[in-house]
Each structure stands twice: as structure tokens, then as C-alpha cells.
Amino acid sequence: MSTTTEADTFLGIETSCDETAAAVVRSGTTVLSSVVSSQIDLHARFGGVVPEVASRAHVELLTPVVAEALVEAGIDGPGVDAVAATVGPGLVGSLLVGVSAAKALALVWDVPFVGVNHLEAHVYAAFLEEPDLPVPLVVLLVSGGHTLLVEFSGHGRHRVLGGTVDDAAGEAFDKVARFLGLGYPGGPAIDREALHGDPEAIAFPRPMLDSGLDFSFSGLKTAVINHVRAHPDVGTSDVAASFQAAVVDVLVAKARRAAAEVGAAGLCLAGGVAANSLLRERWLDLCIQEDTRCFVPSRSMCTDNAAMVAAAGWWQLRSDGPTPLDVGADPNLTL
Ligand code: KG4
Numbered sequence: 001m002s003t004t005t006e007a008d009t010f011l012g013i014e015t016s017c018d019e020t021a022a023a024v025v026r027s028g029t030t031v032l033s034s035v036v037s038s039q040i041d042l043h044a045r046f047g048g049v050v051p052e053v054a055s056r057a058h059v060e061l062l063t064p065v066v067a068e069a070l071v072e073a074g075i076d077g078p079g080v081d082a083v084a085a086t087v088g089p090g091l092v093g094s095l096l097v098g099v100s101a102a103k104a105l106a107l108v109w110d111v112p113f114v115g116v117n118h119l120e121a122h123v124y125a126a127f128l129e130e131p132d133l134p135v136p137l138v139v140l141l142v143s144g145g146h147t148l149l150v151e152f153s154g155h156g157r158h159r160v161l162g163g164t165v166d167d168a169a170g171e172a173f174d175k176v177a178r179f180l181g182l183g184y185p186g187g188p189a190i191d192r193e194a195l196h197g198d199p200e201a202i203a204f205p206r207p208m209l210d211s212g213l214d215f216s217f218s219g220l221k222t223a224v225i226n227h228v229r230a231h232p233d234v235g236t237s238d239v240a241a242s243f244q245a246a247v248v249d250v251l252v253a254k255a256r257r258a259a260a261e262v263g264a265a266g267l268c269l270a271g272g273v274a275a276n277s278l279l280r281e282r283w284l285d286l287c288i289q290e291d292t293r294c295f296v297p298s299r300s301m302c303t304d305n306a307a308m309v310a311a312a313g314w315w316q317l318r319s320d321g322p323t324p325l326d327v328g329a330d331p332n333l334t335l
């Protein structure tokens with residue numbers, strides 16, 4: 001077995017929700033392959049992820065996805081120095097598929113296993129593409145399950161500055177899209193619909209805009225539903241654009257406040273909602289106004305993928321060593 005500091009070529013595995021993903025990453029920065037098999041078609045007819053359907057699909061998809069990642073990277077098993085997998089948070093049945101496979105491969109290949117926190121992996125998507133980001137870094141991590149403002153001050157050193165008190169930002173996008181009949185997943189659908197709408201058409205509330213670093217999106221979702229019920233003829237694209245503008249206003253205002261409190265040297269976006277066109281545009285404006293380094297990941301690195309898991313695993317192996325094989329999946333893992 002290679003020592004933890006020599007281990008350089010990582011196989012990453014991600015199965016926390018509805019994406020079955022595997023990637024090979026060298027030195028925490030060089031992506032040799034990144035394969036993502038989305039289960040969107042399987043879950044779309046239910047309007048959201050069905051946990052039992054997701055875990056069964058992971059069982060079917062994981063072996064071919066790992067095989068494809070290895071072939072694309074041009075290596076075989078013995079070329080892998082360590083196997084990293086998401087151990088949480090996420091759907092327990094889905095997590096277990098990836099964790100069990102990763103441990104089995106680590107045992108067979110006699111290499112370290114590294115259990116990665118999915119939220120940390122989203123943050124590492126930034127270092128994967130921009131290894132020399134300055135610290136302290138304020139990261140806005142916005143996904144289907146989380147809305148977090150995080151101060152990152154070095155590898156393995158982070159502090160949660162604020163989070164949502166109810167729905168996550170992505171969850172709000174998904175629920176509003178479902179109500180508007182735009183389908184699943186809702187974020188990209190609202191993003192597309194909003195292109196044709198007027199963001200100032202409806203003055204939706206900006207929840208908790210002027211207080212602290214926590215977020216609340218449940219009231220905004222209710223405001224959208226109430227407005228559409230009271231005005232059945234309202235244009236869907238105007239609703240989508242006005243809702244999106246309200247969410248992004250709050251996210252950007254809180255990030256601005258966090259940056260000032262921390263004295264941030266850089267501002268970084270992470271998570272699925274970071275693929276949102278308006279948020280990406282407004283983030284660049286924010287960084288210019290705050291005169292700070294800006295990082296917006298490529299869209300494919302925002303949504304769930306295994307390259308970010310492999311990158312996080314590379315750093316974690318160096319700082320904490322391998323994860324014992326008796327560590328299980330933890331659906332409620334926090335940052
Ligand atoms: O990070 P992610 O792929 O999975 C989780 O860890 O949750 O994030 C998925 C979330 C979903 O709620 C999806 O609707 C949202 O990210 N999302 C977007 C966009 N693309 C994905 N939200 C707004 N605009 C987008 N373009």
C-alpha cells in the first residue's frame with residue numbers, strides 16, 4: 001500500500017442523492033475523468049427523488065460508471081492510490097451503495113479508503129479548479145438540501161457563519177417549480193423560464209434580508225403560491241423571474257455581510273444552485289464591488305459529481321489519514 005502522502009491518484013465515488021458518479025483525480029486538482037449518471041428521468045414522473053428508487057438505481061449504475069471512469073482516465077485498478085466516497089449527508093440507502101463499493105475496492109486494491117463529507121466536497125470543487133484561492137474565503141454553499149455561509153480558513157478548517165432556518169434554496173426552487181408546473185429538477189427549469197420574464201413584475205418578500213446571516217425561504221415559497229392563486233392570469237415567466245430575483249437578492253446580501261464580518265480575501269460559490277445564471281452574474285458584481293477575489297465554479301462542478309469527492313479525499317488523506325473501514329454512512333452529517 002502506498003503511504004498517505006504518496007497517494008496521488010484518487011478514485012472518487014458519489015451516490016448521496018440522485019446522481020451516480022465516479023471520477024479519477026490526480027493530486028487533488030487534475031481531473032482525469034468525471035462520469036455522472038443522472039437519475040432525473042427516473043424521478044421526474046414523481047416530481048422529486050424517491051429514496052428507494054434512487055438506491056436501487058445506484059446499485060445498477062455504479063459498476064458501469066466506475067468502469068467508465070477508469071477507462072476514460074486510462075488506468076486500471078492497480079493505478080488507483082486511494083478510494084474516496086461520500087459518507088454523508090444524504091439518503092442513507094443511496095450513501096450505503098457508494099460507501100460499500102468504495103470500501104470493497106479499497107480492500108481489493110489494498111489502498112486507503114477515505115470517507116468524505118458531501119458538503120466539504122462541494123467546497124473542494126472550488127480548489128479543484130482554482131487551487132491557489134486565498135483565505136479567509138467566504139463560501140456560499142447552496143444546494144437541494146443545504147444553504148450555508150461558510151468561512152474557510154485553511155484545509156480542514158471551516159466555520160459555519162449562517163444557514164437556513166427552514167427550506168434550502170434549491171428546495172425552494174424545486175417546490176416553486178413544481179407548483180408552477182415547470183417539472184423536476186426545478187432550479188434549471190426556473191432559470192430557463194426566468195429568461196423570458198420581468199424580475200420586477202412582482203415584489204416578492206426578501207426574507208430576513210436585514211438581519212444576521214441566516215436564511216429563510218419557506219415564507220417566500222408561500223408568497224409565490226398565494227400570489228398565483230390570487231392572480232391566476234399572471235405570466236409564469238414573470239413569477240419565475242421575480243421569485244428568482246428575490247432568492248438571489250437575499251443570497252447576495254447575506255454573502256456581502258459575511259464577507260465584511262470575516263474580512264474575506266475571496267468569495268466563492270458552491271453547490272447545485274450555484275449553476276443559476278442570475279446568481280453567477282450577481283456574484284461577479286458582488287466581488288467587483290467588494291474588491292475581492294471571486295470564484296464561480298464551472299456549472300458541471302456545481303451540481304453533484306465525484307471529482308469534488310476525490311479532490312476533498314486527497315486533502316483529507318493528507319491531513320487526517322485513512323478512514324477506518326468500520327465507519328458507516330451518516331445521513332445527517334454536518335459541516
Ligand atoms: O448540489 P446538488 O446537485 O445536490 C445536492 O447536494 O442537493 O443541488 C441540487 C439542487 C436542486 O435543488 C436543483 O434544483 C438546484 O440545485 N439547481 C439549480 C440550478 N441547477 C440546479 N437551482 C437554480 N438554478 C439552477 N440553474
Ligand code: ZN
Pocket residue numbers: 118122143144271272303304
Ligand atoms: Zn450536493
